[in-house]
Amino acid sequence: MSKPLxxxxxxxxxxxxxxxxxxxxxxxALRRSSTAKRLSxxxxxxxxxxxxxxxxxxxxxxxxxxxxxxxxWLRGHLSQVRELHVVEAGGTVPFAGxxxxxxxxxxxxxxxxxxxxxxxxxxxxxxxxxxxxxxxxRDVLASASDRYAAQIGKTYAxxxxxDTRSRxxxxxSKGTLMYSWRLIMAPPEVLxxxxxHEVAHLAEMNHSPAFWTVVxxxxxxxMPARRWLRENGDQLHRVQFGD
Numbered sequence: 025m026s027k028p029l030x031x032x033x034x035x036x037x038x039x040x041x042x043x044x045x046x047x048x049x050x051x052x053a054l055r056r057s058s059t060a061k062r063l064s065x066x067x068x069x070x071x072x073x074x075x076x077x078x079x080x081x082x083x084x085x086x087x088x089x090x091x092x093x094x095x096x097w098l099r100g101h102l103s104q105v106r107e108l109h110v111v112e113a114g115g116t117v118p119f120a121g122x123x124x125x126x127x128x129x130x131x132x133x134x135x136x137x138x139x140x141x142x143x144x145x146x147x148x149x150x151x152x153x154x155x156x157x158x159x160x161x162r163d164v165l166a167s168a169s170d171r172y173a174a175q176i177g178k179t180y181a182x183x184x185x186x187d188t189r190s191r192x193x194x195x196x197s198k199g200t201l202m203y204s205w206r207l208i209m210a211p212p213e214v215l216x217x218x219x220x221h222e223v224a225h226l227a228e229m230n231h232s233p234a235f236w237t238v239v240x241x242x243x244x245x246x247m248p249a250r251r252w253l254r255e256n257g258d259q260l261h262r263v264q265f266g267d
Contacts, residue, residue: 121211150266161208168219195225217249
């Protein structure tokens with residue numbers, strides 16, 4: 025049964041949820057869109073969240089019928105969504121392309137060794153691990169950015185870290201570099217590629233052939249790293265720290 029709400033945001037209205045009964049039941053978020061031209065069903069690759077977008081003039085019963093007709097398709101896609109990777113004591117955390125054990129109680133502060141990530145206690149393991157990874161990300165990305173910028177005789181204004189899902193990095197017209205801190209969990213060559221890509225924008229604020237020439241000059245063959253992000257980047261967003 026649908027549970028209507030009324031929250032408008034960026035041309036969409038939250039209309040609550042509709043539950044597809046079955047094994048297991050599927051909760052579907054209903055969104056009314058002023059710009060959508062047709063009914064559409066989306067499954068998030070990150071967390072399996074299901075959203076049904078309804079055009080302005082479509083009726084809810086029509087949308088629910090559309091949803092029910094595609095139940096088999098929907099269940100098939102949901103079965104392919106990988107589970108979240110929760111970072112906790114006794115588990116693992118991705119770091120530089122490897123899975124490190126998370127060990128609690130052997131140190132007074134969070135620290136990395138060659139074969140483990142150590143946290144003070146079990147209760148704050150996820151939060152401490154996340155803070156340590158963010159600090160590592162800043163250091164490694166700053167070092168890579170400095171190195172690449174020096175190679176092309178450019179400087180950047182500042183560097184910031186965010187947790188963005190839509191992009192791994194960006195370079196503003198004012199020379200501010202932004203990176204996703206989750207890159208520290210990827211193989212080092214992937215992080216290096218993203219740094220080279222964004223620094224190259226200091227010379228070419230576009231994606232022209234001239235831009236890719238700069239990237240190749242800085243990094244070399246970038247296709248394997250781009251392929252890794254395309255095929256595996258969503259795994260980095262599935263890592264959860266209990267925050």
